Amino acid sequence: MRLSRAWMRLSPDLLPFADAASESLPLGRLLRLSLFQVSIGMVSVLLIGTLNRVMIVELQVPTWLVAVMLSLPLVAAPLRALIGFRSDQHKSVLGWRRVPYIWMGSIVMFGGLSMMPFALILLSGDSTAPPIVNQLIAGICFLIVGAGLHTTQTVGLALATDLSPPENQPRVVALLSVMLLLSMLVTALIYGALLSNFSQLRLIQVIQGTALLSITLNLVALWKQEARNPEATRPDRERPGFQQAWRDLRSQGPWIRRLAAVGIGSFAFSMQDVLLEPYGGQILGLSVAQTTLLTALFAAGGISGFVWAARIIGGGGDAHRVAGFGSLCGAFGLAAVMLAAPFDSGAAFAVGTGFIGLGAGLFAHSTLTACMRAAPAEQVGLALGAWGSVQATAAGSAIAVGGVLRDVVSHAAEQGLLGPALTGAVTGYGAVYLIEIALLFAAIAVIGPLVRNTIPGFPHSDRLGLARPAHSP
Secondary structure, eight states: OHHHHHHHHHHGGSSSTGGGGOOOSSSSHHHHHHHHHHHHHHHHHIIIIIHHHIIIIOOOOHHHHHHHHGGGGGGGGHHHHHHHHHHHTOOOOOSSSSSHHHHHHHHHHHHHHHHHHHHHHHHHTTTSSSHHHHHHHHHHHHHHHHHHHHHHHHHHHHHHHHHOOOOGGGHHHHHHHHHHHHHHHHHHHHHHHHTOOHHHHHHHHHHHHHHHHHHHHHHHHHTSSSSOHHHHHHSSSSOOOOHHHHHHHHHTTOOHHHHHHHHHHHHHHHHHTTTHHHHHHHOOOOOHHHHHHHHHHHHHHHHHHHHHHHHHHHHOHHHHHHHHHHHHHHHHHHHHHHHHHHTTTTTHHHHHHHHHHHHHHHHHHHHHHHHHHHEEEGHHHHHHHHHHHHHHHHHHHHHHHHHHHHHHHHHHHHHTTTTTTTTTHHHHHHHHHHHHHHHHHHHHHGGGSSSSOOEEEEEEEESSEEEEESSSS
């Protein structure tokens, strides 16, 4: 606290993201609100990183079962649009729209994490119950955590949008995104240190400590953030149904095209998520330490993308144009990763990894900001929920598809089914990377008509987002 006060006395310009603050959302309050992203990052690392390794290595759980368990939180992802809509239209005599949903999501996430260590012990076989019972109990815990995570993040972003003025929203989104990535980086290191001497007791302590810390952070983040407005939440106020609200949102612009671009781009950027480190080790012969550094490089690229996108969009740049440029950066990065194998170049692999992270950061930030700005004030939750539903579902599906596709193509190559020139292990990875590049260019094609037209004589767009001249000949 002393250090932050000293920085404030020096100059606000020296503080990262100082320009994201506003009179309605000062920097201290904004940083406190961003703590919900810190808790989301902690839980995400625990699920997809730490528990992934612990279940397979220490608890000897079959790999296929681990994959199924880790995919269960994605079941709640398509519900993010409904969650956002419900927070937009919440009825309450207390006058809060967002707080009840964020708090309920935090409690659900806390409950799932509290039960999870014991479910994992049962899943490892340390039980007299039938295996199907143990698997069902563990699956329920993962579902509960996923539901709480998606609820908290969706409505938390909607609250941040409510509190910040439109001109500051790109920088606010960038700050929240950077906080998520930083939380994941730091938490991964802490979990690794705490579980270096693994025991079931230590695992219980780590997971339940995460549960306690996550709900505490969310409580601090929420404290006195949303002003009460009983008029907006009175129970007798008429509210549209979900389908009517979705039709109203679609009538505001090319939402199907916008969300299609989000889905295609997110799928393309996520297929290699579980393949980059194995590619570096198996194909390029990099050590574990070297591939771990590449993961950090990917995260650094993502942070740079968030910051860069915030500056461009905050300065009046078109968000869809930035998304297209991010897709192009991702395609360049994937091409560099592919070229690293024939040239046996770790440097090319590092450069490619950084560009993939940069492109992913640019794409995620700009598409999220575009959805925020395109939505009417009373439908921000629905818009952000729709973005989150498409993005999370596409990303999770892409990870599974990428892994399966690599295995299938590699097996076919090893059997000689693809010809004598394609028999190496690199073939499976290359097939995935080529498909990702094609999908990124497909995303650019979908985004193109959404880009704000700046050519003289073409200032208007129709409802489908297709540019048309102001005066027809």
